[in-house]
Amino acid sequence: MIPGFIMRLRGWAVTRLLAVAILCLPAVGSATEQSLGQLLEQLQRPREAVARIRAAEALAHYGEAAVSPLRRLLRHDDEMVRYYACLAFVRLGPRAEAAVPDLIGIVGDPGESEDLRDSAIIALGQIGPAASSALPVLQAILHRRPSLDLRKTVLSALVAFATSEAVAILIERLERGERQEQLIILAAFWQQGAKATPAAGELLAFGARHPDRELRDRVFLTVATFGRDVTADLVPYLQADRTELRRCAALALSRLGPEAVAAVPMLCETLNDTETLVRFWAAKALGNMGPHARWAAASLLRVLDDRDPNVRWEATTAIARIAPAALTEEQWNRLLADPDPGVRQRAAMIRSGSL
Amino acid sequence: MAERGLRPFGSDDGEADPSLERLDDLRTLPAYRDVTRSVVELNAARAALLKAAAGADGEAAGRAAADYHRTLEQVRSALATLKSYVDPAEFQTCLRDLFMPHAEAELGGAAIQESCLGILPRVEILPRVKTLSEENLP
Numbered sequence: 001m002i003p004g005f006i007m008r009l010r011g012w013a014v015t016r017l018l019a020v021a022i023l024c025l026p027a028v029g030s031a032t033e034q035s036l037g038q039l040l041e042q043l044q045r046p047r048e049a050v051a052r053i054r055a056a057e058a059l060a061h062y063g064e065a066a067v068s069p070l071r072r073l074l075r076h077d078d079e080m081v082r083y084y085a086c087l088a089f090v091r092l093g094p095r096a097e098a099a100v101p102d103l104i105g106i107v108g109d110p111g112e113s114e115d116l117r118d119s120a121i122i123a124l125g126q127i128g129p130a131a132s133s134a135l136p137v138l139q140a141i142l143h144r145r146p147s148l149d150l151r152k153t154v155l156s157a158l159v160a161f162a163t164s165e166a167v168a169i170l171i172e173r174l175e176r177g178e179r180q181e182q183l184i185i186l187a188a189f190w191q192q193g194a195k196a197t198p199a200a201g202e203l204l205a206f207g208a209r210h211p212d213r214e215l216r217d218r219v220f221l222t223v224a225t226f227g228r229d230v231t232a233d234l235v236p237y238l239q240a241d242r243t244e245l246r247r248c249a250a251l252a253l254s255r256l257g258p259e260a261v262a263a264v265p266m267l268c269e270t271l272n273d274t275e276t277l278v279r280f281w282a283a284k285a286l287g288n289m290g291p292h293a294r295w296a297a298a299s300l301l302r303v304l305d306d307r308d309p310n311v312r313w314e315a316t317t318a319i320a321r322i323a324p325a326a327l328t329e330e331q332w333n334r335l336l337a338d339p340d341p342g343v344r345q346r347a348a349m350i351r352s353g354s355l
Numbered sequence: 356m357a358e359r360g361l362r363p364f365g366s367d368d369g370e371a372d373p374s375l376e377r378l379d380d381l382r383t384l385p386a387y388r389d390v391t392r393s394v395v396e397l398n399a400a401r402a403a404l405l406k407a408a409a410g411a412d413g414e415a416a417g418r419a420a421a422d423y424h425r426t427l428e429q430v431r432s433a434l435a436t437l438k439s440y441v442d443p444a445e446f447q448t449c450l451r452d453l454f455m456p457h458a459e460a461e462l463g464g465a466a467i468q469e470s471c472l473g474i475l476p477r478v479e480i481l482p483r484v485k486t487l488s489e490e491n492l493p
Contacts, residue, residue, distance in 0.1 A: 217443055247439075254442070277439050309385040310440055317380070342385040349383065 036062050040069050043084045044076070052084045060091035067098050074102045079116055082106065086119035090126050097130040099123075108137040114146075118153050125157030128195075132161045139169060152184050159188035159196060167199045171206050182215060186222045193225055200230040204237065208245050216248055224252040228259035235266050238282075243275045250281030258292040260285060268299040271315075276308045283311060287318025297326040304331060309340035316343060320350040377445065378452050386440040390433040390453055393426065400426040 034042070034055075039062075042048075042055035059066045066088065073085035089096040089103065106112050106120040121138065124131040138154050146154070155173065158166040174182055189196045189203065200223050207219030223230050230252075237249030250270060253260040260267075263285070270282035283303060286293045300322065303315035316335055319326055327335075335347035381387050400423040407419040438446055 221443065251442070280440060313384055340385050342383045342388045345383040346380075349380075 034058060036066060036069065039066075040073070043073065043088070044078070044081050046078075046080070052080075053087065056084050056088040057091055059088045060095075063092070063095050064098070067092065067096055070096075071099050071102050074099070074106065079113060083116050083119055086116065086123050089123035090119070093126045094128050094130060096123065096127055100127060100131045100133060103127075103131070104134045104137055107134065107141070114150055118150055121150075121153045121157050125153075125160035129161050129163055131157075132163045132166060135161070135163075135165055135169070142169075142173070148180070151181065155181070155185050156188040156191075159185065159192055159199075162192070162196055162198050164198070167202050170199070171202050174206050183218075186218055189222050190225050194227045194229070197226045197229045200226055200233045204233055207248070208237070208240070208242075213244065216244065217251065220248040220252040221255055224255040228256065228262075231256065231260045231262045234260075235263050238263075238266050238270050243278060246270065246273060246275065246278045247281055250278055250285050254281055254285035254288050256285075257288045258290060261289055261292045264289070264293050264296050267293075268296050271299050271303050276311060279303065279306065279311045280308070280314050283314040283318045287314065287321045290321050291323065294323045297323040301326060301331065304335065309338070309343050312338065312340070313343050313346050316346050316350065324350070378448060381441060381445065381449060382452075384437075384440060386433070386437045387449065390430065390437050390449075393429040393433045394453060397423070397426040397430050 036059070039055045039059050043052050043059070045051060059070065070085045070088050070092075074082050076082050076085070086103070086106070089099055103120045103124050107117050107124070109117075112120075121134075124134045124138075134157070138157060141154050142151065145151075155170065158170050170185055174185055189199065203219055203223050207216045207223075210216050210219070220234075223233065234249045234252050234256075237245045238253075240246050240249070250267070253263050253267065256263075267282045267286050271279055271286075273279050273282065283300060286296045286300060289296075297319060300315050300319050304312055304319075306312050306315065312335075332347065332351060336344055336351070338344045338347065382391075400419070404416070404419040404423045407416040410416070434450075437449065441449055
């Protein structure tokens with residue numbers, strides 16, 4: 001006979017596995033054919049995990065109309081019912097704003113299981129900035145040094161809030177220097193993408209003062225995933241006193257590609273930087289914009305005479321991507337006779353149309 | 356002991372890996388070429404060391420070992436430079452391309468970074484000069 005607690009653990013494991021499907025897959029497009037009442041009833045049916053998850057998924061199609069009955073289910077005697085109600089709120093996202101106090105109640109209740117609190121925190125994160133009243137309770141959890149899984153959920157929710165208070169807590173956590181937690185936070189920002197744009201300035205400032213080059217690169221590259229709106233945050237770093245920051249900014253802009261087109265004038269200036277690596281990454285950033293940076297062609301042509309072969313190589317590549325016709329026959333001949341074999345080879349590849 | 360050095364790019368292992376196509380561009384980058392050159396030198400130094408170790412001349416083996424360690428440092432230095440010139444997302448692919456062992460199975464599913472870093476010390480597991488002299492004493 002299998003002891004009850006093992007059955008229960010196994011049940012949680014299966015449920016959590018299935019729940020991942022809800023959290024990871026996009027919402028089903030068509031509306032459910034079942035009534036709200038039927039779905040709520042299905043959600044409470046014991047020992048039917050798949051049906052309950054499907055019901056949680058389908059309830060989201062009812063939008064705000066489902067919120068009120070689901071809130072009542074958050075007070076249900078059966079913990080599993082409360083859990084499935086949380087899953088439904090996960091899918092409802094910002095439409096579940098009215099349920100924030102109930103979800104906070106679950107999160108702050110030490111008598112609730114970690115799994116249930118975890119689900120409630122995920123739901124709060126999915127609701128987004130409107131759930132930021134959960135900040136104190138989430139912060140209290142972090143202070144108690146919970147399990148890594150729970151900490152990860154809390155940090156991801158804070159990232160999803162993206163309010164200045166939430167970002168301040170996250171920066172404070174980043175400053176603590178616990179590597180695993182730093183990576184969790186940056187991965188959560190990465191997942192949020194453009195929605196995390198309000199945090200860009202603070203994140204970059206943290207990266208700029210952090211001594212670890214690898215982490216600094218990671219911070220700048222994470223910010224680059226937020227999209228075009230962070231261009232304005234990155235551009236000032238092209239003029240930073242420290243070479244490392246100028247390099248990081250150009251590296252991040254190179255990831256943005258054509259979205260960083262607003263940075264073209266400053267990147268053109270950066271091509272004259274005293275540091276080789278900064279010039280290299282500025283040329284790379286311009287090249288990654290393709291024809292969108294065509295008015296940078298004249299500046300790049302001047303870099304073909306750079307003293308560093310890597311910079312000449314990158315400038316050649318960039319011009320080929322931006323405006324290959326900008327190269328005169330004389331410039332082609334000079335590139336094909338470059339003292340560095342790599343640059344010569346690159347020019348030959350481009351000339352032959354291999355690029 | 357089978358001859359098995361680090362593999363510089365360009366050797367033909369059969370089917371082309373689409374994930375490495377982007378490397379065609381990078382392979383001409385001067386910093387990348389420097390790594391390639393140093394890997395070729397390292398392989399040559401390794402072959403010379405193995406040959407010297409098999410012989411009876413302990414002094415020659417000592418010189419070969421010193422030469423090997425010098426070229427190993429060159430590889431490390433060139434790699435550090437290359438890391439600054441490639442996007443961090445591409446660096447792992449570069450490492451795989453530059454240091455793929457002849458037997459792919461050797462990677463054994465380990466994370467590529469660890470594998471690549473592991474290759475260098477593995478190559479370094481060689482008879483020390485003192486041991487060589489002792490072994491080769493008549």
